[in-house]
Amino acid sequence: MRLIENWFSERYSENLQLSFRVMDQLLSVKTDFQRIDVFETYDFGKLLSIDGTVQLTEKDEFVYHEMITRVPYFMASRKPRSALIIGGGDGGAAREFLKLGLERITNVEIDSQVVEVSRKFFPSLASSFSDSRVTLIIGDGAEFLKENRDKFDIIIVDSTDPVGPAEVLFHKEFYNSVKKALSKDGIIVTQSGSPFYQPNGLKLAYNGMKEVFRNVSVYTAFIPTYPSGFWSFTMGSDSPLSARGDEVDPGKYFNARVLEGAFSLPQFVYELISG
Amino acid sequence: MRLIENWFSERYSENLQLSFRVMDQLLSVKTDFQRIDVFETYDFGKLLSIDGTVQLTEKDEFVYHEMITRVPYFMASRKPRSALIIGGGDGGAAREFLKLGLERITNVEIDSQVVEVSRKFFPSLASSFSDSRVTLIIGDGAEFLKENRDKFDIIIVDSTDPVGPAEVLFHKEFYNSVKKALSKDGIIVTQSGSPFYQPNGLKLAYNGMKEVFRNVSVYTAFIPTYPSGFWSFTMGSDSPLSARGDEVDPGKYFNARVLEGAFSLPQFVYELISG
Structure with a gap:
């Protein structure tokens, strides 16, 4: 997962995305099934993403x-x-x-x-x-x-x-x-x-x-x-x-x-x- | 309202934003009260923004x-x-x-x-x-x-x-x-x-x-x-x-x-x- 100027973006479609500003990318790993990323965000605590899709944030x-x-x-x-x-x-x-x-x-x-x-x-x-x-x-x-x-x-x-x-x-x-x-x-x-x-x-x-x-x-x-x-x-x-x-x-x-x-x-x- | 590569973004905070890809900026005007923008978006039809905040889109x-x-x-x-x-x-x-x-x-x-x-x-x-x-x-x-x-x-x-x-x-x-x-x-x-x-x-x-x-x-x-x-x-x-x-x-x-x-x-x- 490539970050653009410290923003992690989830694309909802070709034409819409939600972006989180992140302090740090804590992990990026390709498993047998999918890509897993963990980010430390500013507003939502740690964020777990699978294949670029938010799975959970500590805050919500x-x-x-x-x-x-x-x-x-x-x-x-x-x-x-x-x-x-x-x-x-x-x-x-x-x-x-x-x-x-x-x-x-x-x-x-x-x-x-x-x-x-x-x-x-x-x-x-x-x-x-x-x-x-x-x-x-x-x-x-x-x-x-x-x-x-x-x-x-x-x-x-x-x-x-x-x-x-x-x-x-x-x-x-x-x-x-x-x-x-x-x-x-x-x-x-x-x-x-x-x-x-x-x-x-x-x-x-x-x-x-x-x-x-x-x-x-x-x-x-x-x-x-x-x-x-x-x-x-x-x-x-x-x-x-x-x-x-x-x-x-x-x-x-x-x-x-x-x-x-x-x-x-x-x-x-x-x-x-x-x- | 300046667009970055044809994306209109509403900042929810310093650290979070929702972005719409737009075909065209139809209007941008500063009135006595506020700035009004109208965009033609791909997924939501026309979008009305006031001071950078989405007021309405045709779709929702x-x-x-x-x-x-x-x-x-x-x-x-x-x-x-x-x-x-x-x-x-x-x-x-x-x-x-x-x-x-x-x-x-x-x-x-x-x-x-x-x-x-x-x-x-x-x-x-x-x-x-x-x-x-x-x-x-x-x-x-x-x-x-x-x-x-x-x-x-x-x-x-x-x-x-x-x-x-x-x-x-x-x-x-x-x-x-x-x-x-x-x-x-x-x-x-x-x-x-x-x-x-x-x-x-x-x-x-x-x-x-x-x-x-x-x-x-x-x-x-x-x-x-x-x-x-x-x-x-x-x-x-x-x-x-x-x-x-x-x-x-x-x-x-x-x-x-x-x-x-x-x-x-x-x-x-x-x-x-x-x-």
Whole structure:
């Protein structure tokens, strides 16, 4: 990743980019799967980029990690006790599940270097991997599910966007293998991109899940350092989804009202997934 | 506004900027109040900038203009018939009020050049000024309210941010004069900036309104081309606010669920205005 006069820019398209002024480039490494960069920025603390795309910054990662874990946790009809994380090699999702008191967390990350980088530069996320309740597996999430015989109350897909190595994680075949690994009343959530800049990612996830699960819902959150600042998550279950809002302790973004309000989709998003 | 290799950049801080690639700079003019620029962009159609800050783009202006008009319209206990717009010289807010069937709209814009520029480059917004139900006044909104004897069901402050000429529009004294111009059950809404990058603008609006109105609420919307993509609006009234959701026709962003969900504030925003 080449910096221009100490600015790191993420291109949202040929014609739009968000740029962060950086103090230092702490790492740039090409792994078997992707390019990983770490920058020390002025306004957002450390920033992790994969293939030129912001994955997280220290300042606003709380939004993504709270929303991908707490929403399914509090939408389950009974209190979840186990979770499978596909991706999530930074450790942020596992950290949030630990906070929620889960007893058993399996985290399958395809790229060992993401874990190593996070251990070195983002210890407040990666320290979750040292907890005895977390089992870290380096491997392909789709392959893992083919062999797996365990059941999980929540499965989340905390992957890069549906181009490149993560594409398979947005298809019906994958959701079928997810379904076999879910316990009764289990819930899957995947990050599904910016409805504004990546409408096809959201449609892919929604339509794929619709073919496999009885109930599918989309919710959104504000994530300042992701394209458009507006991010979607897609949730599926064969059981009815209803909020256990009275049990909620607020996070930094999440609270009982957000648990309800996040499902209020702007009309253009509603039409995107209905059409 | 100087372009660097055909990119227009809005600096959100010294260390962060969003950049649009532009085909052409259509206008750059220094008025008595501010600098106005119009660009033809690749991805967002025409873009209006004031003092280097994006005011609107053709592609996403619908979010801001729907949310600043329809939310107060459908939160009023009885159907509003008149509105006062302070600012809004582009005509977008007046256009939305016309769609809602208001009978009398007064629009007070301080800078005649904003109106002229919008008439020339954004006719789909400024054409609202040709409607007989709209009275356009070029003048200072705060001064207008001192002399005004009319009553309005809705007053909106569709201004630039609380630095520069618009600052006075975020203070208690201004809200007191607004209150005198509101009819019984009347509602005021002001745009109140990005809770993420401009927390003080939101606090200023919220605290100022709290001193003057019995009920004050904050709601938010996703606006891709505004800083962080996450925008706040602050609403005040002496009457109870409750949604008339059953009367809603969806817009492109707004719908009955958004009318409720927009008030579900992330925890850090809730703490910002409570603290």
